[in-house]
Amino acid sequence: MRRRIVPYFLLSPGTIWLVLFFVVPLYYMGKLSLESGVVGSLEFNWNWSNYSEALSLYDSQFIRSFVYAGVATLLALLISYPLAYTIAFKAGRWRNALLFAVVAPFFTTYLIRTLAWETMLSDESPVTKFLHTVGLAPSGHVLATSGAVIAGLTYNFLPFMILPIYASLERIDVRLIEASKDLYCSAAQGFWRVTLPLSAPGIVAGTLLTFIPAAGDYVNAQFLGGVGNRMIGNVIQSLYLTQSNYPSAAALSFVLMGLIMVAVVVYIRFAGSEALMGEEAV
Amino acid sequence: MVSSEKDRRGRQTVLAVLLAAVALALDLAACGGGGGGGIEGGGGEESAEEVKLQGKPSGTVTISNWPLYIDKKTVPDFEKATGLTVKYIEDVNDNAEFFGKMQPLLSQGESGGRSLFVVTDWMANKMRQLGYLQNLDKSGIPEVEKNLRGPLRHPAFDPNRDFSVPWQSGMTGIIVRKDLAPNVHSICDLFDPKYKGKVDFLTEMRDTVPLVMKCEGVDPEKAEAGDWLKAIEKIKGAAQSGQIRRFTGNDYASDLTSGNVVAVIGWSGDAVQLQIENPNIEWRMPTEGCMLWSDNMVIPVGAPNPTAAEAWMNYVYEPKNQAQIEAYVNYVTPVEGVKELFEKTEPELAKNQLIFPSESFTKKCSIAPPLSASEEQKLTQAFDAVLNS
Amino acid sequence: MSADREGAGGRAWRWLREHAVNIAAGLVVLYLLIPIAVIFVFSFNDPQGRYNFTWVGFTLSHWGNAFGLEDLTDALLTSLKLALLATVISTVIGTLMALALVRHNFFGRRLANFLIVIPMATPEVVMGAALLSFFLILNTPPLGFQTLLIAHVMFCISFVVVVVRSRLIGFDRSLEEAARDLGASSFETFRLVTLPLIMPGIFGAAMLAFALSIDDFVISNFNSGTTVTFPLYIFGAAQRGIPVEVNVVAMILFFFTVAAMGFATWQQRRAEKMASIRPEQEAGAGFPAGAAAAT
Numbered sequence: 001m002r003r004r005i006v007p008y009f010l011l012s013p014g015t016i017w018l019v020l021f022f023v024v025p026l027y028y029m030g031k032l033s034l035e036s037g038v039v040g041s042l043e044f045n046w047n048w049s050n051y052s053e054a055l056s057l058y059d060s061q062f063i064r065s066f067v068y069a070g071v072a073t074l075l076a077l078l079i080s081y082p083l084a085y086t087i088a089f090k091a092g093r094w095r096n097a098l099l100f101a102v103v104a105p106f107f108t109t110y111l112i113r114t115l116a117w118e119t120m121l122s123d124e125s126p127v128t129k130f131l132h133t134v135g136l137a138p139s140g141h142v143l144a145t146s147g148a149v150i151a152g153l154t155y156n157f158l159p160f161m162i163l164p165i166y167a168s169l170e171r172i173d174v175r176l177i178e179a180s181k182d183l184y185c186s187a188a189q190g191f192w193r194v195t196l197p198l199s200a201p202g203i204v205a206g207t208l209l210t211f212i213p214a215a216g217d218y219v220n221a222q223f224l225g226g227v228g229n230r231m232i233g234n235v236i237q238s239l240y241l242t243q244s245n246y247p248s249a250a251a252l253s254f255v256l257m258g259l260i261m262v263a264v265v266v267y268i269r270f271a272g273s274e275a276l277m278g279e280e281a282v
Numbered sequence: 283m284v285s286s287e288k289d290r291r292g293r294q295t296v297l298a299v300l301l302a303a304v305a306l307a308l309d310l311a312a313c314g315g316g317g318g319g320g321i322e323g324g325g326g327e328e329s330a331e332e333v334k335l336q337g338k339p340s341g342t343v344t345i346s347n348w349p350l351y352i353d354k355k356t357v358p359d360f361e362k363a364t365g366l367t368v369k370y371i372e373d374v375n376d377n378a379e380f381f382g383k384m385q386p387l388l389s390q391g392e393s394g395g396r397s398l399f400v401v402t403d404w405m406a407n408k409m410r411q412l413g414y415l416q417n418l419d420k421s422g423i424p425e426v427e428k429n430l431r432g433p434l435r436h437p438a439f440d441p442n443r444d445f446s447v448p449w450q451s452g453m454t455g456i457i458v459r460k461d462l463a464p465n466v467h468s469i470c471d472l473f474d475p476k477y478k479g480k481v482d483f484l485t486e487m488r489d490t491v492p493l494v495m496k497c498e499g500v501d502p503e504k505a506e507a508g509d510w511l512k513a514i515e516k517i518k519g520a521a522q523s524g525q526i527r528r529f530t531g532n533d534y535a536s537d538l539t540s541g542n543v544v545a546v547i548g549w550s551g552d553a554v555q556l557q558i559e560n561p562n563i564e565w566r567m568p569t570e571g572c573m574l575w576s577d578n579m580v581i582p583v584g585a586p587n588p589t590a591a592e593a594w595m596n597y598v599y600e601p602k603n604q605a606q607i608e609a610y611v612n613y614v615t616p617v618e619g620v621k622e623l624f625e626k627t628e629p630e631l632a633k634n635q636l637i638f639p640s641e642s643f644t645k646k647c648s649i650a651p652p653l654s655a656s657e658e659q660k661l662t663q664a665f666d667a668v669l670n671s
Numbered sequence: 672m673s674a675d676r677e678g679a680g681g682r683a684w685r686w687l688r689e690h691a692v693n694i695a696a697g698l699v700v701l702y703l704l705i706p707i708a709v710i711f712v713f714s715f716n717d718p719q720g721r722y723n724f725t726w727v728g729f730t731l732s733h734w735g736n737a738f739g740l741e742d743l744t745d746a747l748l749t750s751l752k753l754a755l756l757a758t759v760i761s762t763v764i765g766t767l768m769a770l771a772l773v774r775h776n777f778f779g780r781r782l783a784n785f786l787i788v789i790p791m792a793t794p795e796v797v798m799g800a801a802l803l804s805f806f807l808i809l810n811t812p813p814l815g816f817q818t819l820l821i822a823h824v825m826f827c828i829s830f831v832v833v834v835v836r837s838r839l840i841g842f843d844r845s846l847e848e849a850a851r852d853l854g855a856s857s858f859e860t861f862r863l864v865t866l867p868l869i870m871p872g873i874f875g876a877a878m879l880a881f882a883l884s885i886d887d888f889v890i891s892n893f894n895s896g897t898t899v900t901f902p903l904y905i906f907g908a909a910q911r912g913i914p915v916e917v918n919v920v921a922m923i924l925f926f927f928t929v930a931a932m933g934f935a936t937w938q939q940r941r942a943e944k945m946a947s948i949r950p951e952q953e954a955g956a957g958f959p960a961g962a963a964a965a966t
Contacts, residue, residue, distance in 0.1 A: 011783060014764040014828055021825045022790055022798070025805035029797070032804060048954035061670065079699055086696035096936045101700045104831055105707050106882050107928040111905045115913070116706035119713070119724055122540035141479070143542060144527050158703060167837065177785075193821040209791070216794020219888065221910075226528040227521040230670045236796045239671055241382035243662050253797040260792055344897070349911045350721070371897055372742070375907055383893075386807035394814060394896050532910040539724045555912075558720040570881070 033250035050251035058235050060253065064233040068146065069201065069214035072153035074160075076210050077203065079154070080161040082200075085195075087162075088169035102162050114152055114223050121148060121224070144226025152220035157213065161206040168202030169195070205270045212260055232256055292385070330445070332417040333581055333588040343590035344369040346380075346399035348577065351450065353610035360597050366590050376531055377405040377486075382457040384582075388414040393582040398591040404488055406446045406578045407439040407652045415445045416581045422592035423447065425599035429618045434576060439652045446578035447595050448616035453550040453639065453647065454489040455572040457534070461562040463544035469497040473516075473543060478525050482534045482546040483517065487665045488650040489573050490517065490529075490547055495568035502648045510661050518668045529669050538563055549615035550636045565636060571646025576616065612637055707925060714918035723919030730894045733915040737923060740916050746904035747920060753816065753900065754884040760876045764824070765831025772832070773839040794819060798826065798895035806894065808878035814896030822894050824885060827880040838872025874935070885924075 005036050036047040055062075077253050082278060086100045105113065121142040147241040180190040218233030232252070239249035314552060342407060349372040374380045380401065387394045388409070399649035401409070408649050409415050426447050428550060440446045458466050472481050484490045492502035494513040520526050527543055534546040539559050555566030581591050597603055608615045609628060624632035636645050653661065687694075716723055717730035732778060738744045790798065802822050803814075812818060846868070850860045888902040895903060905917060 004777070007771040007775035007777045007780075010767040014747055014768040014832070015783065015786065017764060018786055018790065018828060021802065021805075022793075023786075025798075025801035028804050029801040055669070058670075072848060079702070082692050082695035083699040086693055090693060095501075096932070098696075098700065100932050101703060101879070103702055103882070104925055104932070105703055106886065108707065108710060109902045109905055110886050110888055110923050111902055111909065112707045112917065112921050113708060113911060113927050115905075116709040116713075118536065120706070122536075122724070123541060123542045139479070140469075141542065144479075145857060155702075155706075158699075199933050212792050213794065218796065227524070227526050228671060233794060233796050235670045235796075236800070238666055240796075240800050242376075242378040243659075244378075244382055244385060244664055245663075246661075251802065253794070253800065253830050253844060257797060260794070346897075349907055371899070373897065373899065375910055386803070390807075396897070475801075535722055535912065536724050539722055557722050557724075559718070560721050573685060 010204060024096075025192070029250045029253065032246055033254055035247045047247065048092075050247050051255060054248060054252040054255050058232060061232045061235050062256070064146075064229075065233070066217050066259070066263070068150050068153060069217075070232060072150050072214050073211040074155065075150070075154045076158055076161040077207060080158060080165060081203075084162050084165040084169055087166050088172075089174075099166075104157055106159050107274065110156060110219065114219055117152055118143065119201050141274070143224055144229070146229050147226070148224040149229050152224045153214045153217060155245050156217075156220065157210040160209040160213075160214065164205035164209065165199060165202040168199045168205075174196045177209050200271065204268070207233050208264060208267070215260055216256060284533070291525070294353055298598050303541055328416065329597050330413060330417050331583055333419045333592065335419050335422050335589050335592065337589070339364060339366055339479065339590040341587050341589075342367040342369060342373065342588060343397045343587050343594060344373050344395050345591075345594065346373055346396050347398060348372065348374045351577075351611055353607055356603065356607055359603070359606075360594065363597065364590075364593055366593065368594075374400060375541070377402050381405060381408070382416075386492070388412070388582060393584040393586075396582060396584045398579055398594060400577050400579050401447045402488075402575055402577050403437065403439055403446075404650060404652065406580050408655075408658070409580070409582075410445055410491070411655065412473075413474075414583055416583055416585065416588065417444045418447070418449040418581065418592065418595075422589065423596045423599070427597045429599050429601065431616050431618050434616050437576075437649070447599075448576040448600075449579050450551070450611060451574065451576040451614040451616055452485070453567075453570050453572045453574055453614065453636070454486075454493065454547060455550065455565055456545055457538060457543065457548035457553050457556065457563060457565050458545045459538060459560075460544075460564050461540065466545045467566060469493050470570070471489075472547070473497070473520055473525060475525070477544055478523070479527050480544045481526055481543075482528055482530050482537055482543050483526050484534075484544045484547045485529045485531055485669055487662060489575070490659075491549060492573055492648060493568070493570070496568070496648070503651050505651075507657055507661065511664060514585050514661070514664050514668060517665075520671070521668055521671060535559075549613075551611060554612040554634075554636060567643065571648060572644065574644065574647045574649050605654065608637065614639060643660070681951050684920075695772065696882060701819075702718050709923075710918050711922050714915060714922055716784050716918075718915065721914075723913055723918070733919050735918055737919040738913060742899070743914070743916055743920060746776055746899045746901045749816070749898060750885050750901035753819055753823060754881050756820055757827055757884045758881045760820075761824045761827035761831050761880050762873060765828045766835050766873055768828070769832045769835035769839055773836055787829050787832050790826055791833075795887075796890035798822075799890040802890070802892040814894060815898045818894045818896065819891055819898060819900065822890050823884045826887075826890065827883055829877050830883060831876040833960060834876035835869065838869050838875075871939075878932075 027088075031044060034042045036050070074126050083098070083102070087095055087102075091098055093127075122128065123141045123143070128137060128140075128142050129143060132140055137145075137147075143149075175215065176198070176232055177190055177194055181187075182196045185193065213229075216233045218231060218237050221229050221231045221234050236252050236256070238251055239245045239252060328634060343366055345368060347370065351372070352370070357370050360366070361368055380399075384394065384399075389412070393399075400565070406415070426443075430443070430448070434448050434451065435443060437443075456466060456469070456472065458464075463480070466472065466474075466477070471477075472483075490509055491513050492505075494517055495502050495505055495509055498509075498513060498516070500509045500513075517526070521529075530537070530546070532549075532552065534543070534548055535556060537543040537553065538548075539558060548565065550565050553563065556563040579591075579595055581588050585591060598607065599617050599625055601617055603621045604615055604617040605620045605627070608624075609621055609631065612631075612634075621632055621638045624638075631637055713723055713726070714733060715729050715731065716726055717728040717732070718725075719727065745870075768783075768787070771777075772780065772787075782834070799822070802818070806814060806818050842865075847860050847864055850864045851857075855863065886902065887900075888906060891900050891903055892906070901906075901920075905913065908914065908917060
């Protein structure tokens with residue numbers, strides 16, 4: 001009997017906290033999304049039009065946000081994998097130093113890092129001029145373009161991509177790779193057939209941890225982007241804080257969450273659910 | 283394992299229902315307790331509260347203001363002169379954003395501990411209409427009565443200055459990199475394709491849109507909603523064609539100093555600071571005229587220690603105290619008598635048109651008219667759609 | 672195979688191919704550190720006015736005056752206090768949850784798993800706004816440090832659970848069984864065997880929670896009242912000109928973190944050397960430092 005109570009006992013502080021401060025506020029926000037009127041005199045009247053308006057007015061921002069987040073996630077994956085691989089397999093004594101290098105920038109604030117990019121990518125800076133010569137910045141400026149926003153998103157979420165991939169690479173039994181070599185696999189084949197699939201849980205976790213916050217981000221668009229680069233996070237923030245249009249802001253938030261959920265569910269179906277739910281059998 | 287599948291599902295449902303019940307219970311409790319306040323209920327009273335002065339000011343007073351709007355010595359000097367303790371916070375970064383943060387508190391008659399804050403004319407008007415501000419007791423602010431500059435005594439939104447006292451005034455015009463774009467002299471010039479992608483506009487609707495209306499030849503003080511919408515359309519076109527690089531708050535400073543843009547719609551006080559950074563940066567009065575505005579000190583409902591707040595208002599309206607602030611802030615002072623002081627101590631500043639503009643300098647300038655709640659919602663929505671496009 | 676016929680070019684090409692991955696990794700590390708370098712360089716800048724966007728001249732004065740700006744130092748202390756408290760609370764709560772989720776199969780487990788994952792899937796904008804409405808409708812506690820703490824713990828719990836859980840999954844239960852066989856009670860087993868062995872994971876989770884809390888801007892912006900945290904201070908400053916001292920403080924945070932991690936790793940290495948026949952139980956699921964003082 002005691003054994004059966006133990007898990008609930010362990011679970012309760014966390015569950016209570018999450019229910020009270022996450023689930024319940026969301027419920028209230030849900031109620032808010034079905035209200036209408038001007039601030040100071042809102043009334044609840046099952047106003048589903050908030051949702052349909054949200055979808056129709058801001059569809060381009062939704063699409064743009066998912067595109068930016070998707071591209072940023074892909075870029076982050078391509079950039080992170082080699083580093084995670086090196087840290088896991090080839091670093092030896094340098095492993096910890098490299099992990100520091102990955103995590104430490106995280107400790108200077110998000111905003112300062114983004115502003116540092118803003119300084120570095122200003123129109124007159126040598127970096128921008130170099131990119132322009134190389135052809136990566138055709139219009140002569142990097143800031144206030146979608147490229148800058150995507151680059152900012154990619155950069156800011158790199159640790160979220162590197163660490164899960166590293167974690168699952170680190171757990172791969174090296175003997176499996178040796179076995180593949182014994183069976184006449186070249187290094188490349190060994191990678192594609194053994195290492196990559198075994199690191200799949202890490203890739204899934206990393207992509208989710210990157211894509212989801214990136215889709216709702218607004219800081220990068222605000223500092224690095226210009227006209228036409230605004231994401232749905234900017235819209236929600238402005239609806240909430242500038243227009244005080246709480247019902248629409250709430251409706252938009254739920255739509256965003258819903259769309260992300262759909263994308264995640266599809267992705268997990270496709271990639272395998274154990275990785276996310278943590279019931280992997282290693 | 284232990285229980286059957288059906289049992290499990292039954293119990294999961296019970297769990298979900300329990301959670302829902304908890305949520306509902308909390309909801310009902312809140313409705314009972316909060317009196318329908320918060321963001322759902324309104325807090326507007328029929329007649330506004332009035333500040334009740336209580337003898338000599340004492341204790342602590344919390345003031346919210348815009349950043350960099352005061353010098354370093356005024357607060358300590360005030361504390362020494364009155365014996366009050368001041369908590370001075372610079373958390374007003376944007377009128378609408380500040381409203382968003384404060385509205386849920388104010389609607390329940392709370393101010394989050396603040397005794398006084400500073401917001402622009404239109405926001406003071408809006409808060410007033412929602413019943414969030416208190417009327418001032420004029421007996422507590424004799425210096426204001428004495429020294430408030432003539433042109434500022436009877437604004438349209440507060441004809442008797444019942445609830446607002448200007449902190450600083452300013453002008454919105456164009457700030458230009460004269461080395462990169464020497465020929466920008468009017469708002470209409472900002473639409474010149476020669477400067478495509480090298481121009482920033484303000485996110486502040488009441489600065490940007492009336493200025494564009496002026497470019498179209500419309501007087502903002504007499505404009506109708508249709509004129510506003512037309513101007514917003516024009517801005518939208520410029521945004522979509524790439525003419526406007528971005529919409530900014532104060533952060534046009536970084537674009538100007540690094541040369542990302544050549545001209546922006548900007549505020550007069552900033553220009554004085556920017557010129558120190560880069561002497562090629564200069565504020566210009568647009569040929570169509572500028573927009574005049576004031577940031578006002580107001581006392582919210584639920585303000586602790588309003589007596590001390592009025593003491594603060596009184597203190598900063600003494601010309602010598604105001605001069606100390608003005609020398610640092612460099613906007614347009616609302617206090618009579620400062621110019622004379624500067625002529626003796628800082629003659630350069632006394633001559634600066636941006637700080638002491640003459641009548642002729644501002645003859646074509648306008649003040650943004652107060653909007654009704656529904657007009658405001660419509661226009662803000664249209665303008666925000668452009669900002670977020 | 673035909674190495675003796677390779678010229679210098681061929682050898683160079685082969686070296687490149689062998690080390691391609693390492694070179695790529697090195698470039699990535701460089702990329703990660705570029706903004707830090709920029710922040711570092713500009714912390715020596717000597718601007719005339721308020722803005723720190725273009726390089727003017729070199730000075731050490733801001734380093735000397737790093738904590739001279741009262742607002743900045745207050746905000747920093749607030750953030751550190753908040754992060755510390757939030758880390759401790761969320762790590763404890765999260766570890767307990769992870770233990771329950773991994774070790775026991777109980778009714779409601781899938782629901783609990785789901786509950787953990789959803790906050791990670793919610794955009795911060797949504798969480799911040801929802802919490803704000805909630806606090807205001809309830810009318811208590813007053814917006815400020817308490818509400819910030821509640822919010823920070825809330826979003827940290829999920830991450831702690833995920834990290835500790837992944838460490839628990841790879842755990843070798845036979846060690847615990849051995850301890851029990853030798854007469855230890857469940858609690859003693861937990862304290863003397865389990866806990867030290869999962870400590871790297873817990874430590875990693877704690878570091879992650881600390882980083883998330885100290886870096887948080889969006890949720891804090893909605894729920895801070897008049898309290899100013901370090902990121903909020905910077906956001907306000909970004910509008911009007913960031914003082915150079917901000918760069919200095921950011922670099923101090925960075926160096927301090929690196930030093931702390933270095934120290935922890937050095938301790939771990941020492942512990943490992945002292946118990947030299949120890950099997951490969953090093954660096955936890957993603958984080959380098961460990962504390963294993965149990966030996």
